[in-house]
Amino acid sequence: MSKIRKSLSSMSASLVAILAGLIAGFVILLFSNPSSALKGLTTILIGGWNNGMKGVGQVLYYATPIIMTGLAVGFAFKTGMFNIGATGQLMVGGFVSIYVGVTWTFLPGGLHWVVALIMGAAAGMLWGMIVGVFKALLNxxxxxxxxxxxxxxxxxxxxxVKNSHLFDSLKNQTVNVAASAVIPKAGLDRIFYIAKGRLNDPSAVNAGILIAIGLAVLMYIILNKTTFGFELKACGYNRHASRYAGISENRAIITSMAIAGALAGTAGTLMYLAPASGMHIHVEEVLAAQGFTGIAVALLGMSNPLGIIFSGLFIAHITVGGFYLQSLKYMKEIIEVIIGLIIYFSAFSLLVRDLIAKIGKRKTKKDKQSSKEVTA
Amino acid sequence: MDAVYFLVQQMMFFSIPLLIVALGGMFSERSGVVNIALEGIMVAGAFTSILLISLLQSGMSGQILLLIAIAVAIVTGALFSLLHAYAAINLRSDQTISGTALNMIAPASAIYLARMIQPNGVQQVQFTNTFRIEKVPFLGDIPILGRLLFQNAYITTYIGFIIFGIAAFVLYRTRFGLRLRACGEHPQAADSVGINVYKIRYAGVVISGALAGLGGLVYVIPTSTNFNATVSGYGFLALAVLIFGQWKPLRILGAAFFFGLMKTIASAYSGIPFLRDLGIPSDIYKMVPFIATLIALAFTSKRSQAPRASGVPYDKGLR
Structure with a gap:
């Protein structure tokens, strides 16, 4: 009972933060162009639905990597570590999966993309593990x-990339991966499309979203239903107490970072092996943004894997809404401002929780009083 | 010898912003507040000050304009950091949350505002660099040292060194510095002798904001002629410099110059005959500062100790 109440109150804190962020966003819209502000707000709120089922599919497509990076950040948070390296782990995982996807064409069709995915995850795992080893053994x-x-x-x-056969020097990016290495659409393209005349115009959604959600559920089970997960969380809560209880702190740190890295590496593979849509590694000196968005996703989802599914979907939802906002002559960057504000307001969660608790207490007091009056 | 002069002059462009921002971070963390928002604050400070330069440059130029821009950058950074201070100190929230929020808000609103304010909705803010000093009178004529430090330089370089001196003095030789360090190590003890922990921590965060805002401007001026809502990860690098420098001014200075030198070699190696002849590709040079830092840390961090209370919200009730 108390567990349900606790998760409800933390959820309401997130919802209050979202509401406050949206209101602040509306105020910005009002300031920049008052006449279409209301329309702008509804466009943001409708998000993917602006373009029917195809838009919804796009939301799922954008949500896939950020749910994964959100998990990568959130999982490390649970062991008390701040994984700001999800972006690097994502790129390493993505690169290895592209390498496998382009080169290992000897693999049979159904297996190729699976192997590429696993190799990408493993590469991300190694990259994340370095962080854990440095922390645990070298302080x-x-x-x-x-x-x-x-x-x-x-x-x-x-x-x-530049010095290998993966390089397409004309486009300054990696070449296409083999068709067998592309993640299948798993029939999702037949759900999320809009009809254009006689042809269907499908969205870019693919089996990746199913993998992401599946992994989130798996992480939830590991964290909440296994001894191993309990040990990781114990280290996050109180390092000294857990050491006293016989938990190996070093092992917890290294495995937690390894798992976080594998999750971020998977984010990279799901991004770069997605069908169509031109997901190639571009040779430029910019860190992949999805890694940093993952921090926001994890914070909004309160580092709870199931919460991260929803916060990832929500952020993707309003991001897609931002694309449609441009037809109203608003800049799409406002979405990032709103997301930032939502994260900022989620810092008020303690305040909100106290407030809710206070209201709850007053209510129960009142109930008691009124029942007393009745008996009197 | 010319190559050495060139290297040192270039190095200042990379090292000084890192130094200023990392010193800012030091004030925040030594007071007990982790400030991961340095990157966002740099962007905010650079944005307002560069925008000001681009608006005023038709009427004025040179050092006066730069000094006005510096003031604007400092004020912007200080004000913007108040958001972080309020969440971290008054609301006792997780300090990575508001830091991350600031890092997201700053670049996005910089683009948003730039496109709103500028004609044609351009997101880059252009400016003309009229701030370079060919040669400082008298000082520039000193043999060796003159060419190293007082030619082809910016006034911001000297401001950086002055800030370093003041920061070291304030931290170790003043009452405020002592109190600041106490609040970062054991705020309960500090409070018990009558120090207002909240006030000191506010001061720490606002100083870090002011310096980070300034650092944003200092980074953009010599390296570019337009501002595109980014400081290319320099805020995060400054965070690394801060930790590498063990939260101590002199070591931060060393770390900033180490990083700056490596960065300089990476970006300017083709102008140095000896390095060019080695035939090592530029991407490798770019990786070197990061790999070198990791190795150095691996050997030196065993006894490393962050300020004990940094990252822990202060709760009066727990005293």
Whole structure:
């Protein structure tokens, strides 16, 4: 009972933050162009639905990598670590999956993309594990290792792409992966499309979203239903107490970062092996944004894997809404401002929770009083 | 010898912003508040000050304009950091949350505002660089040292060194510095002797905001002629410099110059005959500072200790 109440109250804190962020966003819309502000707000709220089922499919498509990076950040949070390196782990995973996708064409069709996915996840795992090892054995702060590894990944991958058969020098990006390495659509394109004359115009959604949701559920089970997960969380809550209880702190840190890295690596594979839509690694000196969005997703989802599914979907939803906002002459960057504000307001959660608790208490007091009056 | 002069002059462009921002981060963390928002605050400070330069440059130029821009950058950074201070200190929230929020809000609103304010909805803010000093009078004529530090330089370089001196003095030689460090190590003890922990922490965060805002401007001026809502991860690098520098001014100085030197080599190696002849591709040079830092940290961090209370919200009730 108390568990349900607790999760409800933390959820309401998130909802209050979302509401406050949207109101602030509306105020910005009002300031920049009052005449279409209301229309703008509804466009944001409707999100993917602006373009029927295809739009919804696009939401799922954009949600896929950020749910994964959200998990990567959230899982590490549970062990008390701030994984700011999801972006590097994502790029490493993505690069390896592209390598496998282009090169290992000897694999049979149904197996090729699965192997590419697993190899990408494994690469991300190794990259994340470095952070854990540095933290556990050498006492190097995880934030600094992650930041260093992000840039090492960025420049290293640029170098390797440019100097290999993966490089399409005309487009300054990687070549297409083999058809057998592309993640199948699993029939989702027949649900999420809009009819254009006689032809169907499907969205880019693919089996990746199912994998992401499946992995989120798996992480939920690991964290909440297994001894291993309990140990990880115990280390996050109180390192010294868990050491006293016989939990190996070092092992927890390393495995937690390895799993987080594997999740972020999977984000990379799901991004770069997605069908159509031109997901290639571009040779440029910019860190993949999805890794940083993952931090927002994890915070909004309160680091709970199931919460992360919803927060990832929500952020994708309003991001897609932002694309349609441009037809009203608004800049799509407002969506990022709104997301930032929502995250900022989620910092008020303690305040909101106290407030809710106070209201709840007053109510029960009143109930008691009124029942007393009745008996009197 | 020319190559050395060139390297040192270039190095300042990379090192000084890192130094200023990392020193800012030091004030925040030594007071007990982790400030991961340095990146966002840099963007905010750079945005307002560069926008101001681009609006005023038809009427004025040179050092006066730069000094006005510096003031604007400092004020912007300080004000913007108040958001972080309020969430981290008054609301006792997780300090990574508001930091992340600021990092998201700053670049997005910089683009949004730039496209609103500028004609044609352009997101880059253009400016003309009229701030370079060919040669400082008298000082520029000193043999060796003159060419190293007082030629082809910016006034911001000297401001950076002055800030370093003041920061080290304030932290170790003033009452405020002592109190600041106490609040970062053991705020309960500090409170018990009558120090207002909230006030000191506010001061720490606002100083870090002011310096980070300034650092944003200092980074953009010598390296570019337009501002595109990014400081290319320099805020995060400054965070790394801060940790590498063990939260101590002198070591931060060393770390900032180490990073700056590596960055300079990466970006300017083709102008240095000896390095060009080695035939190492530029991507490798770009990786070197990060790999070198990791290795250095691996050997030096065993006894590393962050300010003990940094990242922990202060709750008076727990005293």
């Amino acid at each position: 190097v702060h995880e934030v600094i290792t992650s930041i260093m590894l992000n840039y090492i990944a960025l420049y290293g991958i640029n170098y390797m």
